[in-house]
Amino acid sequence: MTKPYELVGLKEVEYKKILDVLGREPNELELNMYGVMWSEHCSYKHSRSLFKHFPTSNEKVLQGPGENAGIVDIGDNLAVAMKIESHNHPSAVEPYQGAATGVGGIIRDIFAMGARPVALLNSLRFGEIDEDQRVKQLFEGVVEGIAGYGNCMGIPTVGGEIHFNQSYQGNPLVNAMCVGIIEHDKIHRGTAKGLGNSIMYVGAATGRDGIGGASFASVELTEESEEKRSAVQVGDPFMEKLLLEACLELLETGCVVGIQDLGAAGLTSACCETATRGEGGMEIDVLKVPRREEGMIPVEVMISESQERMLLIVEKGREEEVNKIVKKWGLYSVIIGKVTNDNMLRVMEGDQVVGEMPAESLDSSGAPKYYKDYEVPAYYNEAKQFKSQDVQEPDNYQETLLEMLKAPNICSREWVYKQYDHMVRTNTVVKPGSDAAVLRVKGTQKGIALTTDCNSRLCYLDPREGSKIAVVEAARNLVCSGAKPLAITDGLNFGSPEKPDRFWQFRESVIGISEACRELDTPVISGNVSFYNETETKAIYPTPIIGMVGVLDDVEKACTSDFKDEGDVILLVGETKDELGGSEYLSRIHGLETGQVPFLNMALEKRLQKLVLETIEEGLVQSAHDLSEGGLAIALAESAISGNVGAKVSLETELRADIALYAESQSRFLITVKKENLTKIKEKISQSESPYTILGEVGGDTLEINVNGDKNTCLPIVEMEDAWRGAIQCIMA
CATH class of the missing domain: 3.90.650.10 (PurM-like C-terminal domain)
Incomplete structure (x- = not known):
């Protein structure tokens, strides 16, 4: 008989840890919250131990890993915010919505830092396209999803890469990257600071789409898991465009002290992450959360991954400023809770406490941490x-x-990038088709060059050397465009970390990226890990995507x-x-x-x-x-x-x-x-x-x-x- 903790993706040892933390049995809501937050997708429990290898700072880095996005200085009080993330399992099940919501989520990560998104890139992997009709359908659906969301947002998709290989048959990879421009003094972070400050929910209403998405992304793809279509979110780019403009306008007022995207694990992750970065505690009332479906229970509200939603920490007494601006953009804006300093995340349903747990125990710092055995594969x-x-x-x-x-x-990838609007906003100087995209930084003589790169066949044959090559090839692409490489964001796509040969591949790759980045002085300032990219018969090739940004002091020299x-x-x-x-x-x-x-x-x-x-x-x-x-x-x-x-x-x-x-x-x-x-x-x-x-x-x-x-x-x-x-x-x- 399946145990309740197994239904939410937890192991027995992890369940025992929850019992130790709470000193009691968790209720259904609490168990589900731990299930999504301790999933691989949210907690990085099999990868965190290796992050110490990454160089993450130098004199140019203004924000390294740990926030919604990394930020690197490009001079003249300007900086680039950037992040790459995967949406692999959702895209395997629903290619259009999986890819579209991957784009939507990464855009929110950028404007959550206070940056205006200026460009999108992607990195895609599929099975052998000339052999399988299903691969063609996945390819077509993913490209349409990326184009549909990015084009509607008015953000140019300026670059990317696509590879086809039998190892991705049944498990495509969809990695989306977004880049924004921001002034140094306008950087915002996801921190719940200020005892008594209001927690406000802004954006679209919450539905049942995306429930369990983080857990779904943390298991291997099987016939059973592919039936979990409720785990795939549904995106609305027009709503996101309104949300973007509303949030950037709100951040200009100075009344917002913290801002966080409701991404994987929804309200649960947004609440515990902002709480642990701030005063330590938070109390919210799920009855106040706008809903678009009848009869939703607290657990559904807390772990829904409905799109186009943000959590704001607002200075007490200035809530009406937020309401006024958000109303103008036609979105929901409600106070759902307050910042506390008791280190607890307390979930209320009206006057009743329906969930209460230490906020830090949910966050990655409180989640289990594994360092698995590894072995060199025979091949x-x-x-x-x-x-x-x-x-x-x-x-x-x-x-x-x-x-x-x-x-x-x-x-040529022209069939793909012709579907993307890569000239919107008229800042694109070098269009798709060259080694890297180049964009003009408006109001300056500067330009930025952008690329994504990875030769996964080389990473399979030698994960350490192949990963080094991915970094230096990305740098060469920027150099060929006339740009000085500055920093990377990495999308690490691998098989199951619980299998020794797959964990060896991951470990070697992390070390290889670290060595190359240290040599080139291009720190890792943000990124994403996606494990369990395998079917019942095989794993994907190790695929550490390198997204890199460089700067041109004179864009005319591109x-x-x-x-x-x-x-x-x-x-x-x-x-x-x-x-x-x-x-x-x-x-x-x-x-x-x-x-x-x-x-x-x-x-x-x-x-x-x-x-x-x-x-x-x-x-x-x-x-x-x-x-x-x-x-x-x-x-x-x-x-x-x-x-x-x-x-x-x-x-x-x-x-x-x-x-x-x-x-x-x-x-x-x-x-x-x-x-x-x-x-x-x-x-x-x-x-x-x-x-x-x-x-x-x-x-x-x-x-x-x-x-x-x-x-x-x-x-x-x-x-x-x-x-x-x-x-x-x-x-x-």
Whole structure:
């Protein structure tokens, strides 16, 4: 017989801890509140012990982890607030609403800090799209959900990434990122300060949607769990737009001393988190909470995850100011309780106490904390046995390049981002399709560059090195855009932490991210952990998404990846090595996902990033492109297609031609320069003691690649573009 605590996702040992805390049996409401707050989704009970590895501060960080979002200084009394979060399980069950409410939730995290959201990004993972109709339906629904919510909010979706792999079959990943701009002196936090101050509920009415969502996100996906559609929230972007404007106007008045989004676990999490950051206690009356459904009982009100709701801590005596402003925006605004200092979270139903527990015991600091056993999986050492010589060189390099350009992990994402309004608010300087998005910071000369990145195949083959590569690739994308990398927000998506091999993957990944961030001085200022991303048969590949922001002092110096003018000289900065392991070429052409991941030399990486950034800032670089999936051949093709101009390239190498063209060696940039600047560029590269190769020139209407004197490839731009731009459209049609 199933025990009551098991029904809310708790273990016996956790239930005994509740008995110790309360000194009695919890009632149904209290048990459910502990169930949602001690879920993996809310408490991070299997991951908190490893967070100590992350670097989380430097002179630029104004707010690190622990609040709704992280904040980093960009100068001139301005800062960027940013956060990424997952909505994986809801999107697997209801792709449109799962993705839409993921976007809505992350937007609220940003304006809860007092920042105005200026951009959205995403990172998506699906099964093999060309094999499964269900994957196409998930893909289509998720993209529509992201577009539907973001477009209605009037916030541009400016960047992201999408990967397809069999490991995500049945368990897609949907990570949404939001970025806002704020002045230093207008930062707000979710703190219930001031004894006797009013707790006010603002926004939409509460319904039964989303009940148990945090617990639902903290178990593996099974046929039984997928039936829990009540755990998927329903979003209303028009209501959220009103809420955003109302909250930003309220924060300007100075009457709000604390503000918190009602996200996972709803009122329960908002109340206990703000209480523990402030005076320690809170008392609320569930009868005063606006409801849109009849007959709701206290437990439903307290754990509902209905969208578009905020909790405000308002200075006593100024409640009417709040009511007046909120009423103007057509939203609910009611006093539901008060701040106390007795360290208790007390839930009333009128005059009756229906729940009472120490607020801190519900919060992550009071939740269980685990550090699980871990073991290296067998595949890890087996994969390292692969050698490039184990696969044959292609017979036809032209067909190989076209096949690579059509690969779902490489081809154009235009089918996706055409559904997103990426130009709304007219601040987008570099649109989707380049290495990173660039936005103008209104009223200044500054710009910010934004990206999300992760090669999950590399993270599977070597979680520590693959995670380092995710960080440095994100940084390279910003550098190619002319921005100095500042900080990251991470979305850590893994299988069950209770299985030793999965916990090993997670631990290695956290250490890898930490090492790379420390080297680049890009602290982790916010993030999210999503565990239990597995079906009854398999786990996803480890997928630590890196969202990164960088700053341009002069947005007019933003750089893009497309070839510009005939006669420009093409250079490869960095060095290609015999490293086919984990490459898209190995997967797409040879059907193998194995091998040693490329070696990352952090000293060289830092030198090259500094070099490329300085040359862009000095106006010496025409275009810059990071070499990642697909290697040199794909970087050349992408720059030629996006610039609508060809190139003639000659490469002398001791490597086999397919290795030279498709290896995914790290620390490489493809740049173009005007001939008159070539001498100066060569001098700067030599001064930095960095390897480089002059490949050829931009020009014509074909991409011609010669390797060791042989004309390896000669393809018209139009033919490459048809393959690259039409792949997803063809699959989805």
